[in-house]
Amino acid sequence: MHWADKIAEDLLKISDKHRIATGITPSGHIHLGNLREMLTADAVRRAIEDRGGKAKIVYIADTFDPLRRRYPFLPEEYEKYVGMPLSEIPCPCKGHESYAEHFLEPFLESLDILGIDVEVKRADKMYKAGEYEEAIKIALANRDKIANILEEVTGKKCDEKWSPFMPICENCGRINSTVVLDFDDKGVHYVCECGYEGYSDYRSGKLGWRVDWPARWGILKITCEPMGKDHAAAGGSYDTGKRIAREVFGVEPPYPIVYEWIHLKGVGPMKGSKGIVVPVREMVDILPPEAVRYIIIRTRPERHIDFDPASLLDLIDEFEEALAKGDRSAELSLIRKIKHVEVPFRHLVVVGQIAEWNLDKVLEILKRTRYSVSEEQLPELIRKLEYAKRWLEKFAPEKMKFEILSLEEVKNKVEFSDEEIKFLKEFASKLKDDMRAEELHGLVYETAKNLGIKPAKAFRAIYKAILGKNYGPRAGYFMESLGADWVRERLLKI
Ligand SMILES: [Zn+2]
Ligand SMILES: [Zn+2]
Missing domain, CATH: 1.10.10 (Arc Repressor Mutant, subunit A)
Structure with missing residues (x-):
């Protein structure tokens, strides 16, 4: 049974309706590894729907996370934005509403190209609209309990000043530099590293990641979530999240699907020099979306994927063969809104x-x-x-790669032996217009044999006569594509 079907069956035993969460921080170009999260969710969604269940993918863009550091692709002036939420930082190209949107927009386009339907939630909008307010109050009231869970699960001592809530400093705009002093029903008093002391309501700040995650499970009613192995490691954020969800927010943690990383072999423009990754948006311009889906869907989530774009053609051959056989991975890789064309x-x-x-x-x-x-x-x-x-x-x-040369170009470029010319003329005289690829291929062998020429030499003579070089695409298909009449005319003139 396909892994997505197995997970779907497990989930349907719990409920016939599911909300699958995915979450990616738009702090830089969103890459192929991130896509595994989305495609894992999409394969499971389809498998649930194929069994008559209902499922929706919620994509939470962590737009309220702080900019951790000035990445190599950012200009120097971005130093001053480090620590500020991504949604509040200007976009690097000046064409988007914010830094977060700059990276989010192409990713959302990619999801559309890949046929992944999602409900998009922007974390900053959720906080600003008060969707987290109740959860923040619960977290602050249970600060010690949460700190205990974090200590027990991670084995690391929580700082005395630690608070589950991080207000944005009204003075310097940073979200990771404030310390909460006390709180009431409306907001918190804080002091910032910049020296500023102020009061913030619950809509201009966010919960730290380990508390934010279980809080959103409850807020968005999440029942399943794919996650990278870092989150799922012992003592990781899923371990702490599970306990915080149950013991603090009173919600059941989602069914986890842990996935491994994807590595791209360094080829051409995909070669990542330091810190540079190939954005998903560029990938889906180069690789057919069905193939991108297939790379991920045919491999069990817990298995590592190494992908070499140079071998794409083999992968697509495999995909097309699998599809013809009714293979489930191939079926789940088709983009349903597109009418599939069966030309390989x-x-x-x-x-x-x-x-x-x-x-x-x-x-x-x-x-x-x-x-x-x-x-x-x-x-x-x-x-x-x-x-x-x-x-x-x-x-x-x-x-x-090849180029069909004119007769003149061929004659200028290569020379033919008497044996080659003899073969080409003999072969040309036997060509019939309606010959199929296999017949053409067979005819090369047959003619070569009759003339006592090695088949490799015969094929080479054909490529030379058409392309001016010693090799080319599979000869039968190639000649069928060119048309037997065209090939005959060419070979007779050599
Ligand atoms: Zn931009
Ligand atoms: Zn400050």
Whole structure:
């Protein structure tokens, strides 16, 4: 049974309605590793729905978290914003409402491309709207109890000045530099490292992470949550969160799904030099979203994933084969709002190059190679073609790339032996217009054998005559795509 189905069955034993939480801090570019959280949730959501249950994904963007430090991609002036909530810091490009939105917007676009429906909650908006107010009061009233739980579970002593609530300093704007002195029904008195003493209501500050997490389980009625292994480690925030949820807020912690990290092999632009990650938004421009989904969904969450974009073509082959066999991972990787086109991606990589990415020519070749594309499938074909082109430009190994040369270019570039010319003429004379890829492939062998030429030499002669080099795409498919009449005419003129 697929892992997502197994989890769905477990969850449906608890209830037929679920709210699955996901949470990512938009403090920088959101990357592939973060995506595992979203796709794990999405696979489970679909598995629940496929069994007649109801499920929703809530994506909590931690926009109220402080900027921890000035990251290498930030200009020097951002030094002064360290410690301030991400939602209150200006956006680096000046085109977004805030620093948080700058990184959130492309990520939300990516989720849409990947077909992941989410209810978006921004932490700063939740706090400012008072959604946490009740939980903050409960946490402050139970400060010692929470501190005890933290000490017992983590083994670390809580500072005497520790408070579950962190008000924003009215003077310096920082959220991680204040100490709560006392509290009442409306807010807290605090003193800040900057020397300022003030009073803050419960809407301009936030709970520290280990308390915020269990609080939101209750506020948003969360029943399931994927989490990275750091949160799930012994003494980690899920361990403390479970106890705080039950003992302080009186809520049941969500069903946890612990996932491992994803590593991207350093290739081309995805090579991360220090601190630079490939944003998900860029990835979904280069890799077809079904493939991105498949990378993650076919692997059990607790297993580590190493992904090499250069092997994407093999991965897509596997995906397409799996889909044809009705494999569950492949099925869960399809984007349901898109009409799937059954032209293999590998074929499009070759066809696109032959057609020089001209759509009419592509359609002509597809027709010749017996693929039908209906009017309503056309937008999807165009989308797939764009992905094939971008992949070829960014990641394809050199041997995948080719250019059809003119006869003149071929003659200027390469020389043919008498044996090669003899083979090409003999082969050309046997070509029939309606030959399929396998027949063309077989004919190369047969002709070579009859003439006493090694097959490798025969294939090489064909590539030389068309591409001016010793290798090319799988010959049968390649010649079928070019059209037997075109190939015949070319070979006879060598
Ligand atoms: Zn911006
Ligand atoms: Zn201050």
